[in-house]
Amino acid sequence: xxxxxxxxxxxxxxxxxxxxxxxxxxxxxxxxxxxxxxxxxxxxxxxxxxxxxxxxxxxxxxxxxxxxxxxxxxxxxxxxxxxxxxxxxxxxxxxxxxxxxxxxxxxxxxxxxxxxxxxxxxxxxxxxxxxxxxxxxxxxxxxxxxxxxxxxxxxxxxxxxxxxxxxxxxxxxxxxxxxxxxxxxxxxxxxxxxxxxxxxxxxxxxxxxxxxxxxxxxxxxxxxxxxxxxxxxxxxxxxxxxxxxxxxxxxxxxxxxxxxxxxxxxxxxxxxxxxxxxxxxxxxxxxxxxxxxxxxxxxxxxxxxxxxxxxxxxxxxxxxxxxxxxxxxxxxxxxxxxxxxxxxxxxxxxxxxxxxxxxxxxxxxxxxxxxxxxxxxxxxxxxxxxxxxxxxxxxxxxxxxxxxxxxxxxxxxxxxxxxxxxxxxxxxxxxxx
Amino acid sequence: xxxxxxxxxxxxxxxxxxxxxxxxxxxxxxxxxxxxxxxxxxxxxxxxxxxxxxxxxxxxxxxxxxxxxxxxxxxxxxxxxxxxxxxxxxxxxxxxxxxxxxxxxxxxxxxxxxxxxxxxxxxxxxxxxxxxxxxxxxxxxxxxxxxxxxxxxxxxxxxxxxxxxxxxxxxxxx
Numbered sequence: 001x002x003x004x005x006x007x008x009x010x011x012x013x014x015x016x017x018x019x020x021x022x023x024x025x026x027x028x029x030x031x032x033x034x035x036x037x038x039x040x041x042x043x044x045x046x047x048x049x050x051x052x053x054x055x056x057x058x059x060x061x062x063x064x065x066x067x068x069x070x071x072x073x074x075x076x077x078x079x080x081x082x083x084x085x086x087x088x089x090x091x092x093x094x095x096x097x098x099x100x101x102x103x104x105x106x107x108x109x110x111x112x113x114x115x116x117x118x119x120x121x122x123x124x125x126x127x128x129x130x131x132x133x134x135x136x137x138x139x140x141x142x143x144x145x146x147x148x149x150x151x152x153x154x155x156x157x158x159x160x161x162x163x164x165x166x167x168x169x170x171x172x173x174x175x176x177x178x179x180x181x182x183x184x185x186x187x188x189x190x191x192x193x194x195x196x197x198x199x200x201x202x203x204x205x206x207x208x209x210x211x212x213x214x215x216x217x218x219x220x221x222x223x224x225x226x227x228x229x230x231x232x233x234x235x236x237x238x239x240x241x242x243x244x245x246x247x248x249x250x251x252x253x254x255x256x257x258x259x260x261x262x263x264x265x266x267x268x269x270x271x272x273x274x275x276x277x278x279x280x281x282x283x284x285x286x287x288x289x290x291x292x293x294x295x296x297x298x299x300x301x302x303x304x305x306x307x308x309x310x311x312x313x314x315x316x317x318x319x320x321x322x323x324x325x326x327x328x329x330x331x332x333x334x335x336x337x338x339x340x341x342x343x344x345x346x347x348x349x350x351x352x353x354x355x356x357x358x359x360x361x362x363x364x365x366x367x368x369x370x371x372x373x374x375x376x377x378x379x380x381x382x383x384x385x386x387x388x389x390x391x392x393x394x395x396x397x398x399x400x401x402x403x404x405x406x407x408x409x410x411x412x413x414x415x416x417x418x419x420x421x422x423x424x425x426x427x428x429x430x431x432x433x
Numbered sequence: 434x435x436x437x438x439x440x441x442x443x444x445x446x447x448x449x450x451x452x453x454x455x456x457x458x459x460x461x462x463x464x465x466x467x468x469x470x471x472x473x474x475x476x477x478x479x480x481x482x483x484x485x486x487x488x489x490x491x492x493x494x495x496x497x498x499x500x501x502x503x504x505x506x507x508x509x510x511x512x513x514x515x516x517x518x519x520x521x522x523x524x525x526x527x528x529x530x531x532x533x534x535x536x537x538x539x540x541x542x543x544x545x546x547x548x549x550x551x552x553x554x555x556x557x558x559x560x561x562x563x564x565x566x567x568x569x570x571x572x573x574x575x576x577x578x579x580x581x582x583x584x585x586x587x588x589x590x591x592x593x594x595x596x597x598x599x600x601x602x603x604x605x606x607x
Contacts, residue, residue, distance in 0.1 A: 307530045313519070348491070 002275050002412045008405065015402030022395020026080035034066065037073040074147045075386040080396075081146040082382040085137050087396035089234065090258075090374050091404045092130035093251075097259025098123035099190055100223055100252075106193075106216035112286055114428040115278045117419045118412070119267050121197060123259065125411030126404050127190050131183040138179055138234065142172040148382045151240040163240050170237055178233055182226040189219040201420040209423055227252055238381035242320045246305055251377075253298035257339075258370045260290045261363040266408070268356050275417055281354040282433040288353035288362075292343055295366060298373075299340040324376060327385045331372050338369025371397065436607050437582040438464060439590055440567060441599040442575050446472045449576040452597035453478045459593060462581040467571040486555075490548040497543025501536045567605075 031037050102120040105113045113120075141149050150156045151163045151170045163170065193215055200208040228248030236247050244250075264287040270276045271284075309317045324332045342365050352358040379387045419425055443449045449472065456463055463479060506525045509532075514522040521527040553559065571577045578599075582590065587604060594602050 303530075303533065307533065310530050350487075 002270070002409075002417055004409050004413050008409055012402045012405040012409070015398045015405070017402075019395045019397070019399025019402060022391050023080065023084065023399060026083065026392035026395060030080055031073060031076050034069045034073055037069045037076065038065075040076075041069065041072065072386060075383045078147055078382040079386060080392040081137070081141075081148055082378055083392035083396040085134075085148065085382075086371070086374050086378050086393070087400040088130070088133045088137060089378070090371055090397075091126060091400045092134050093255035093374075094259050094262050094404070095124050095127040095130050096186060096227070097255035097257075098263060099127060099186065099193075100220070100227075100256060101259055101263065102193065103189075103216035103219045103223070106212055107220055109213070109424065111424050111427040112283060112431040112433075114419055114422045114425045115276070115431075116263065116267055116283065116287075117197060117422065118415055118417045119270065119276075120263055121194050121415075122408050122411040123262055123266065124190050124194070126407045128187050129403070129407060131186065134234070135176075135179055135183055139176060142176055148378075149237060149240075151237060166240060170240060175233060175237075178229065182230050185222055185226060189215065189222065193219070197419060197422075198415055200422060201416070203421060206421075206423055209421075224252075227255075235377050238378060239320060242317065244305055244309070244317070244320075246301060250298075250301040250305055253294060253301050254370050254373050257291060257294040257298055258367060260287060260294060261366045263287060264291060264359055265363045268360055270412075270417070272356070278418055278429045280432065282431055284356065284359055285350070285353045285433055288347055288359050291359075291362065291366060292347035292353070295339055295343040295347075299336070302336075302339075323380045323384070328376055328380055328387065332376050335369045335372040335376065338365050339373065342366075342369075437587070438605050438607055439580045439582055439587070439594065440601075440603040440605055441578045441580065441594040441597070442568065442570075442601040442603075443578070443598060444575055444600055445598075446576060448598040449578065450475065450478055452578060452594070452599065455593075455597050456578065456580060461585065461590065461593075462583065464579040464581050466579070467567065467577040469572050469574060469576070472576075486548055486552060489551050490544045493547035493551075494540045494544035496547075497540040498536060500543065501532070501539035505532045505535065 031040065098120050102117065102124060104110075105117070105120070140146065142152055144152065147153060151166070152172055157163050157167065193212055196208040196212045196215065200206075200212070231248040231251040235251060236243065264284065267276065267279060267287065268284065271279050306321060309321055343362050346358060346362045347353055375389075375393075422428075441452065443452060446468070449466070449468070453463065453466065453475065457478070457480065466475065466479065468475070502525070509522055509528065510525050516522065520531060525532075566572060567579065568575065568577055580590070580594075582604070591602050591604075
């Protein structure tokens with residue numbers, strides 16, 4: 001049995017407190033009136049940071065300046081909300097991806113991974129709180145407390161025939177009902193998978209294993225449909241004028257690789273503390289192979305989406321990338337180094353994939369890269385040019401990181417770290433590659 | 434100069450693995466082992482060094498990547514930068530996305546083919562090569578270990594291999 005060390009608990013709580021203070025500060029310091037925004041813009045111009053825009057403004061009439069200030073006001077008001085949403089979604093998707101990975105291991109009857117099942121189950125423990133937090137943010141958006149989803153604003157929809165055409169799908173009640181269905185579905189599957197896994201420990205036959213096998217197969221069908229729809233609802237609808245057909249897969253690759261990375265990091269941590277004696281460097285090698293392969297899969301989807309839109313250059317599709325290349329140049333292309341080039345060069349070597357500190361280092365880089373990936377999906381639609389990775393973004397990450405650590409490591413204490421009567425556990429203990 | 438070798442033939446891969454380990458412990462020099470199929474862990478038991486084919490493949494891939502970049506940069510950007518369907522041919526970077534599929538394929542092409550050719554050269558295989566098989570049964574269901582006699586006692590060695598479970602032991606003048 002794993003016992004939660006007080007040091008870890010304290011660090012998690014400190015992360016949460018620091019994050020919460022930062023978030024309160026971020027929400028409190030967001031401008032609430034157009035006058036404040038004008039002051040911010042004026043002070044920027046006084047610093048000479050916006051020489052070109054200042055000159056351009058001089059020729060505009062006051063009405064236009066007001067409109068611009070209102071636009072910036074909405075962006076700045078969205079900033080703490082979007083920062084929270086990015087971080088909440090990032091950690092939620094780790095839990096969801098871990099559940100998908102877990103179900104795949106069951107459905108594929110993998111012989112190597114059963115010694116890691118309890119770690120995967122613990123990561124999915126964050127699914128319930130994580131998905132409820134995301135749902136709460138979506139609900140608050142539906143109550144018009146922020147302007148993240150512009151199609152929720154009746155004023156915007158009134159003058160926008162494109163969104164009007166999508167109203168049958170994009171309306172707040174249906175949106176929330178869909179979200180509720182996904183969340184309930186995932187959590188019910190998670191609940192029973194975990195329950196059967198624990199019952200199998202005490203069982204005398206393989207009844208619960210077989211149940212979990214069927215449950216996993218059913219979950220994977222449910223997951224791939226709901227994950228795809230979730231990506232349209234929760235991410236793609238932030239840009240309601242834009243659509244892409246492989247977006248669901250693209251998001252899936254992102255959540256899958258982060259989940260595998262987190263499973264690897266937690267496994268290495270627990271092993272270094274002596275809690276997982278059955279895990280050998282071949283298990284780490286396999287996890288690192290998954291990190292390597294899915295990183296490249298992510299890049300393939302990222303590039304396929306980018307190339308097809310860049311190549312045909314159709315105006316209604318390409319604006320998505322134009323805003324990202326012009327306003328988010330560094331994070332947009334920088335994440336390719338984190339998510340593709342670094343894992344490619346480091347994890348290509350078979351020996352390095354067995355060395356813990358190589359896997360940890362690459363894992364941290366992959367996590368940062370995929371945070372940037374989610375950042376690039378959400379921020380350009382909600383805060384546009386006013387982005388910055390500052391207090392709101394970092395505090396939100398710290399807060400949710402603390403919460404994630406607390407819940408996941410608490411879940412690890414609830415059951416023995418090695419599944420006892422899994423039919424493949426013996427093979428898994430002797431696994432070597 | 435003629436050298437003598439002993440051919441010890443086994444019918445089971447587990448026995449063969451055991452025999453290889455015992456032979457190495459007894460400090461006899463194994464010249465070669467012939468098997469009908471890959472025996473997992475045999476290279477480790479024989480103490481063979483790791484293959485470096487993967488490293489060569491990586492380097493060949495880099496060559497392929499360089500060839501594709503140099504080729505397309507010369508053709509599409511330097512030599513005749515036409516406007517084809519409005520694609521920006523002012524610099525390589527601006528038109529990079531449309532080159533990536535070719536860069537990828539050439540990298541894989543070079544890595545795969547040159548590595549295979551390297552493998553053929555290093556293992557000395559070609560179409561009209563005469564087979565070096567000492568016993569045709571080793572391509573079907575027998576395993577053969579060839580051990581250098583050097584200045585050991587032949588009788589002693591024969592006894593030793595009989596004890597390891599060999600079904601046939603032959604002394605060969607090479």
